[in-house]
Amino acid sequence: MGITYEDFLDLDYEPTDEDLVCTFRIDPATGMSTEAAASRVASESSNGTWAALQTGADFTDMGATTFDIDGDLIRVAYPAGLFEPGNMPQVLSCIAGNIMGMKAVDTIRLLDCEWPESVVSAYPGPLYGSSVREEIFGVTDRPITATVPKPKVGLSTAAHAQVGYDAWVGGVDLLKDDENLTDQAFNPFSDRLTESLSLRDDAEDETGEKKSYLINVTADTQTMLDRVDEVAAQGGEYVMVDIITAGWAGLQTVRERTEKHGLAIHAHRAMHAAFDRLPAHGVSMRVLAQVSRLCGVDQLHTGTAGLGKLANEDTVGINEWLAGDLHGATDVLPVASGGLHPGLLPDLLDATGTNVCVQLGGGIHGHPDGTRAGAVALRSAIDAYVEGRAITEAAEETPELAVALDKWGTETPR
Ligand SMILES: O=C(O)[C@H](O)COP(=O)(O)O
Ligand SMILES: [Mg+2]
Known part of the structure; x- marks a missing residue:
């Protein structure tokens, strides 16, 4: 038998x-x-x-x-x-x-x-996790912020870096590449790295704040490793990886290399919905997040608690798991991204707490007065929330926020 x-x-x-x-x-x-x-x-x-x-x-x-x-x-x-x-x-x-x-x-x-x-115990876990807020930015009391220049592809290197600069001086902490921007002819990786980090230095001088850049290294594994080395050599603090499309093996290899340089990993989850969108089948985002933590990402997109443009699972439950005990593994900083704008921040942060990264693309670059005004509006809303003030009160002192609230109110985009 x-x-x-x-x-x-x-x-x-x-x-x-x-x-x-x-x-x-x-x-x-x-x-x-x-x-x-x-x-x-x-x-x-x-x-x-x-x-x-x-x-x-x-x-x-x-x-x-x-x-x-x-x-x-x-x-x-x-x-x-x-x-x-x-x-x-x-x-x-x-x-x-x-x-x-x-x-x-x-x-x-x-x-x-x-x-x-x-x-x-056989996995490295994150190098920094949510301590990036303090270790890189010296921030303890507020969410860190990021922005993706839009249009997401097609901007020249100079234009992309300039949008980053405008956002940085407007109060954003992190410039972030979009998931489908890597090394295309209109905006080559190496040029973008050099020009963006140069303007990052200018923005730091101008604001007196630490600024950083999430450059997308996603490619075949050897190319990712070369790009990680390049980012380290030029003084970056982070790399970004499209973890689902690059694959877990590639991510694991990148994690070994980033440890050598002390770089943090920002994980974009593009394509996760192929696994988790249909509730009856596939692999939940919760499990994808668990796997990401084991493999050692420091920051991970986990949705917007239903407030943004993408279909979401249990953002809050996933975030709690990422912050919870896992046999001593470092936590992961959740990133809320996808269709957010300043008017949604109070509800978002009520749901997620402030130990997060908040990313606005269209919610900054769609501001009627442009990127810098959009960044000022985001920062003003974040600061007001942390101070326990209504964002409508902050908008009375910050016209850029008043304009954003007037444009988008508290609507959920699609
Ligand atoms: O990669 C991302 O997180 C998105 O580009 C978000 O863009 P949005 O803020 O315009 O939705
Ligand atoms: Mg994107």
Whole structure:
């Protein structure tokens, strides 16, 4: 008698401290019981397959166990030995691999993971996490702010850097590249790095504040490493990586190199919605955020608590997880971005708290009086919130904020 998939269900099993426990929501295929589908999930994601095995050789039992079924929710325990230490692609090939497409389920959603110390300790975690606020900017009491020049691609290097300068002197902390700006002919990476950091220095002299730049290094892994070295050599503090499109292996390699230079990683999550937008299927943003923290990003886009332009999951819950204990791993600074403008800030910060980075693109560059006025409006709104004042009161002293509130009010854009 070989291994059958029923061998992967044991409702009396109690997970050990060494197990990685995953919660899935499943919709079994027509004609398949929840128990059978739940067993197939544990089987296919660990050491089983569709057939009863007759291999007849000795092996180490790396089978996972479905130990809990509660309606359409199932919990699966994976032995730590199933996982190669520090290899995130291999982990995901187990817990979010073939099972996402197998016919035993119509849909399957990886909702959450409980990561044991034995798995977590093989990953670096973030170098700085939310301490970037203090360590880079010397700020403790307010959210840090960022802006993406718009149009998101097509600006010349000089124009892009000038928009950054205007935003910096208007009160923004971070210039950020957009997710699809890397090294195109209209704005080459190296020129953009040099010109932006030069204007960053000017903006620092003018304002007396620390300013920084999130330059997008996303490319094949070797090119990313070269770009990380270049950013360090030119005096940058951060690199930005499109972590989903670049892939976890590339991110892990970049994380090793940034540690050498003491650089922070800003993680853009473009394409996450291919995994998490449809609620019944895929991988939740919560799990993508967990994986990002293990791999060592310092800042991560986690949505706008439903206030901005993008469909969101549980921003607040994800942010709480990113700030919570994970066997001593550093936290991650959440980034709220996508369709924000000054009028939305009080509700946003009420939901997220102030230990965040707030990014406004259109909400700054769409200001009727231009980028610098848009940046002044953002900073004024942030400062007012932290001081416990209404932003409408601050708008009486700061005409740039009054203009922004007049234009956008508190509407949610699409
Ligand atoms: O990459 C981002 O975060 C976006 O470019 C946000 O742009 P927006 O503030 O104009 O929505
Ligand atoms: Mg963008």
